[in-house]
Amino acid sequence: MSTEHDLSLDALSAKGVRQIAITWDNNAGESLVKVVPLRRLQLAIDVGVGFSPISDAFRSDGIIDPAHRLTRPDGDLRLKADPKSLAVLEPDKGWAWAAGERWNRSGEPYGADQRHFCRRMGEKLDAAGLSLTAGFELEWVVVSPDSDGSPKAVISGGPYGADRLIEGLDYASALLEALDAADVDWIQFHPEYGPSQFELSFAAEAPLHVADQLIRARLVIQRVTRRFGWYSSFSAKPRLDWVGNGGHLHFSVWDAQGPLLQDGPGAYGLRPEGEALIAGMLEQLPALVALASPSPVSYLRLVPSSWSAPFQVWGMENREAAIRLIPTAVDQSAAHLEIKAVDPTANPYLLLGALQAQVLDALSHQRSLPAEQTGDPALVSDHNIARLPASLDEARMALEQDVVLHEAMGPLMHGSFLDSLAAEIHRMEHFSAEQQVGERCWWPIVGGIV
Ligand code: GLU
Ligand code: MG
Numbered sequence: 001m002s003t004e005h006d007l008s009l010d011a012l013s014a015k016g017v018r019q020i021a022i023t024w025d026n027n028a029g030e031s032l033v034k035v036v037p038l039r040r041l042q043l044a045i046d047v048g049v050g051f052s053p054i055s056d057a058f059r060s061d062g063i064i065d066p067a068h069r070l071t072r073p074d075g076d077l078r079l080k081a082d083p084k085s086l087a088v089l090e091p092d093k094g095w096a097w098a099a100g101e102r103w104n105r106s107g108e109p110y111g112a113d114q115r116h117f118c119r120r121m122g123e124k125l126d127a128a129g130l131s132l133t134a135g136f137e138l139e140w141v142v143v144s145p146d147s148d149g150s151p152k153a154v155i156s157g158g159p160y161g162a163d164r165l166i167e168g169l170d171y172a173s174a175l176l177e178a179l180d181a182a183d184v185d186w187i188q189f190h191p192e193y194g195p196s197q198f199e200l201s202f203a204a205e206a207p208l209h210v211a212d213q214l215i216r217a218r219l220v221i222q223r224v225t226r227r228f229g230w231y232s233s234f235s236a237k238p239r240l241d242w243v244g245n246g247g248h249l250h251f252s253v254w255d256a257q258g259p260l261l262q263d264g265p266g267a268y269g270l271r272p273e274g275e276a277l278i279a280g281m282l283e284q285l286p287a288l289v290a291l292a293s294p295s296p297v298s299y300l301r302l303v304p305s306s307w308s309a310p311f312q313v314w315g316m317e318n319r320e321a322a323i324r325l326i327p328t329a330v331d332q333s334a335a336h337l338e339i340k341a342v343d344p345t346a347n348p349y350l351l352l353g354a355l356q357a358q359v360l361d362a363l364s365h366q367r368s369l370p371a372e373q374t375g376d377p378a379l380v381s382d383h384n385i386a387r388l389p390a391s392l393d394e395a396r397m398a399l400e401q402d403v404v405l406h407e408a409m410g411p412l413m414h415g416s417f418l419d420s421l422a423a424e425i426h427r428m429e430h431f432s433a434e435q436q437v438g439e440r441c442w443w444p445i446v447g448g449i450v
Contacts, residue, residue: 007086007096012038018094022049022081023215024102025114025347027420028060029294030446031215034079034100041081041098048078048103056112056416057423060295060345061439062446065423070416077102077110085212087183089219097182097219099212112413114349118207121356121408130363131254132356133334135187135204136214138344139245140232141197142171142225145449151238151441153196154230164191172198175224184217194243204250204333207356211348218344218444235443236293236301236343240434244301246308247344249292249351250326252336253277253359261335262328267372268316269327269335275369278314278337280362282323282370285312285341287402288358289388290395290421291351292342296428297440299391302341304378309340312386313373320376322388341388345443350417357408396421 012020020041023031032055036044053075057068064071081098089097102113109116125132143151155171157164165172172189179186185203192199200221202213218234225232237244253260255273264271270278281288293302302310307319315321324338342351377385389395396418399405406414428436442448 009038009041012041012086012088012096015088015091015096016094017088017091017096020044020081020086020096020098021089021219022079022098022100023219024051024079024100025215025349026058027056027114027347027350027417028058028424029345029347030058030060030062030444031219036081038096044081045083046080048080048100051077051079051102053077053110053112056420059420059423059427060443060446061427065419067426068416068419068423070419076105078105082115085208087212087216089182089216090178090223091181097216099215111410112416114347114353114413115208115211117353117409117413118211118349118356121353121360122207124360125356128360128363129256130359132207132251132359133204134207134210134249134251134352134355135202136210136342136348137199137201137246137248137250138214138217138234139192139197139199139247140221140234140344141194141238141242141245142168142230143196143233143238144230150438151231151233155196157191159191159193161191171224171228174227175221178220178224179217182216182220184213184220186217197243197245204252204336207352208349211352214348222444231442231445231449233441233443234344235437235440236295236298236345237437238441240300240437243306244308245344246301246340247342247346249339249342249355250336251355252334253363254334259334261325261337266369268325270369273363276365276367277359277362278323278325279367279369280365281337281339281358282312282314283367284358284361284402284404285322285339286389286395286398287405288339288351288354289341290392290399291354291417292339292346293395294347294392294421295345295424295440296392297436298343298345299389300433300437301343302388302390305376307340310388310390311373311377312388313377314370315373318373318375320378321373345440354405354408357404361404392421392425396425
């Protein structure tokens, strides 16, 4: 199923690669990087390059949070390039890319490394006889600064519009060519609903591979957009008066009998295991939201009736239900679940690690499936419909109390991520919604544009 690459040094050299960008994603969702020449790649794979653990105490504006438990000058980690993740990035200019994982100098994996967490949870699923594939939809806006410094749309045309595709055809052509050159397995591209907004979706794959692709795709999008003199904002809410950018997450789970969400006796063909999966994920969703929507700005997006699905309910093909069941498609892809309470500022390794931990928990308990939700929960006069966390503070509290994720992440990663969320909350607590949006609107450019 997975198409993990294992490019040899010779193959990279034959493609004209001269240097490799090794990235890892910190608690704030930022991709940090060290670059090595091809001749030192093997060393970067075997021994790694140095990186201070303090980088997880960076806030989303790049400032080191003084109250964070990792804010200390001592210690060093080795960032090792994972050879299985190697891929070309911009071959014309000699660039390749690899995902990095941080190890202790003693040779043990670093317990708070986000990608290692994702790998570890995959191995646990495997050992339980389960497999999971996931795919993201990535939305972003193409913008430039207006006279007041806020993002301004630069490509005209309507929602899902062929007019926008034609207005931006040079951009779209360059982008899709660059994604292909970087071996990103995209399956669909379209102009999205919001002004100058686009979306790319990815094939369902094993979690590590999916997270790697998402990071590489984001770098390629940022790069191509800059070639046109514009900026790509992946902020959850680039402007208060625009719809948000989502990073919807689709996933399906198999056991020895096959896919859990189809070919069973339950509603829509659900197997009992599929019902337990939905019920368990639904119950655990508030804590997952802290990882999926990790900024105060995320909650300006996560509001009713905007297809970000902030209600803690499930529904068959219901785009306002936090868990949307999508039956087997005409193209025979497996029935799967979609969580929309995810935005592109999430660290995909942390999120997919946590998702896998919750799936394991969901399948080890007998929970009964709650009634499904039809229609928009916001328009139903039943006030008992639970909302997902409505602020980062609420989501952080849910994560703090979550025993499953505490256990799966381990105390250092769980605590250090909670510290990072506290830093984001603290940083924005006296800002108006408009100021909060302004603080994050050029993300992933940390600190905004100069
Ligand atoms: N832009 C919407 C969001 O914030 C999603 C639109 C859609 O693809 O359904 O998630
Ligand atoms: Mg979309």
